[in-house]
Amino acid sequence: MRWSNLFIPTMKENPKEAETTSHRLLLRGGFITQHQSGVYTFLPLGWRVMLKVQSIIRDEMNAIGGQELLMPALTSGEVWKQSGRWESFGKDMFKFEDRKGKEVALAPTHEEVISLLAKDYLHSYRDLPQIWYQLQTKFRDEPRPRGGILRVREFIMKDSYSFDRDWEGLERSYELHKEAYTKIFSRCGLNFIIVEASSGLMGGKKSEEFMVMSETGEDSVVICEKCGYTANTEVAAAGLYERQIKGPFDGKKLVHTPNVKTVEEVSHFLNVQPILIVKSILYSSESGKTVLVLIRGDYEINEVKLAKILGNGFQLASFDFIRNRFGVEPGFLGPVGIEVDKIVADESIQNIENFVAGSNKTDYHMVGLSVSDLHIDEFVDIRVIKDGDLCPRCSNPVRIKNAIEVGHVFQLGTRYSESLEVKYTDSDGALKPIVMGSYGIGVGRIMAAAIEQSSDEKGIIWPYSIAPYHVNIVEINPNKTEQTTKKLYEKLLRSGFETIWDERNISAGFKFKDAELIGIPVNIVVSESKITRDEVEVQVRKDGSRFDVGIENVPETLNKIIEDKKL
RNA sequence: CGGGGCGUAGCGCAGCUUGGUAGCGCGCCUGGUUCGGGACCAGGAAGUCGGAGGUUCAAGUCCUCUCGCCCCGACCA
Structure with missing residues (x-):
């Protein structure tokens, strides 16, 4: 076109x-x-x-x-209720009522x-x-x-x-x-x-x-x-370093940590690395069962892994639930002396000693703890893997x-x-x-x-297979080269190239910029000077290479370029 | 849902602090000159200033509410 x-x-x-x-x-x-x-x-x-x-x-x-x-696309709400996903999709599903009041969903x-x-x-x-x-x-x-x-x-x-x-x-x-x-x-x-x-x-x-x-x-x-x-x-899955890390504390004791709740705050306040802080996070089920989950301060809990271990039905406990049940501000929850149905700890806890945890007393943390103080029922892998952690298969650091x-x-x-x-x-x-x-x-x-994978500062560089068109003819002087360009254009179409022909009456630079922006794999420049020698210039978007080609040989040359350059 | 930012001509923006006839660049239209890297000259059209309400002689500008769009983060104690 x-x-x-x-x-x-x-x-x-x-x-x-x-x-x-x-x-x-x-x-x-x-x-x-x-x-x-x-x-x-x-x-x-x-x-x-x-x-x-x-x-x-x-x-x-x-x-x-x-x-x-x-x-x-317009489905009856009924089918989603049968499978149980009316609820589990929740607000992610567009739901509404038809004129009769029947529930439907997109x-x-x-x-x-x-x-x-x-x-x-x-x-x-x-x-x-x-x-x-x-x-x-x-x-x-x-x-x-x-x-x-x-x-x-x-x-x-x-x-x-x-x-x-x-x-x-x-x-x-x-x-x-x-x-x-x-x-x-x-x-x-x-x-x-x-x-x-x-x-x-x-x-x-x-x-x-x-x-x-x-x-x-x-x-x-x-x-x-x-x-x-x-x-x-x-x-x-996350592999685990074997090395042991010990904290600087001088014996087990309660320390006053007013309003110091997050790992980051505790780390600053006590001047200790996050790795030496045990986070205590409470999960509860509808039936009122409670599980305290322990993880090292430098890790985060992987909810997908955790769900596999706890089973469905457990959710992160609300702040109010924690306050009512244990009489402590959430930031000071800890494993020592807490009454829960189960204590589950990430394996990473095994690698630290003489560390910090919440004390179950508002504004206080326990320092100088070791794993044996925590009464852990089960060690599991529930952490989100981090860059540099070990590969679960071969123990090589992963990226x-x-x-x-x-x-x-x-x-x-x-x-x-x-x-x-x-x-x-x-x-x-x-x-x-x-x-x-x-x-x-x-x-x-x-x-x-x-x-995302293929572009430069000028614009898109489409892979040939999904480019909107294969070839773009940039005609520099539309009023002087129309007849020749038309022949070339028609020949390209007959040869199976999806071709567009830029015969707009605007400056050449404008056409080049547009061509590069939309990323057509091959541009063919038709100019007065080259036409007199029966040639045109073929430009490859991907690498910017240019070739003068005899006008009769354009389709053959294009096929060769597409193959050679793996467009 | 929490935090941040932005809504003024098709696009990108200024004007708001300190209220007083709505501006710039690009694009668009007409005529002419250009013609291998987003051309030039002359003329022209185009904006309910996101919406509603309020304050005021007067609101793009001040106040209240509201809608939309973008970005970051979503219960990690």
């Missing part, structure tokens, strides 16, 4: 609301525009990228036997809907396995949308679901998805890693995430460069980096088939729950991640 007919509203100046690279460049390049917090319109250029990504996804999903369908995901679909149609082991997928808009009322298109409230997701006879079947469907995902993200030009993950609200057993390393990512992952262990820090989650695969097992009674008759005549998997890809996140 001719640029003068295209709708590409580029901006010279940075919109002030955009901080991350992808957000800024998508807005400036005229790819997206914001409608409200966390809700965007994809403008023609942006939508072309989205369509390309979706096309790659369809391609690879179909290749593993996936069948595309489309479920409703689907944040589709496990319930598809499970009920499977329940209606899959009755025999002969119907299994199945892989069904859709590309559809999801709605989640995120407390805080951020990073432009990275965390939004309305977004397009590819979600697929597998239905198998047994766990072995699920394992196969799961592996097929991992292979398909690997191809999808590779074809989209992303560098990614697969990490162990938490299954969170989805429920189920095994789960892994596909992560694109990026400073702007909201997730943090652990990477061991020695043995290759990778995991989301939400679930990463922690930010990442963007672009895909997530779950082995759901029978989480939904049990609660929604999705059962089939097996060959032995027995009624069994279908074993399910669930697999998601954020389409918009692929687009954003590609930019």
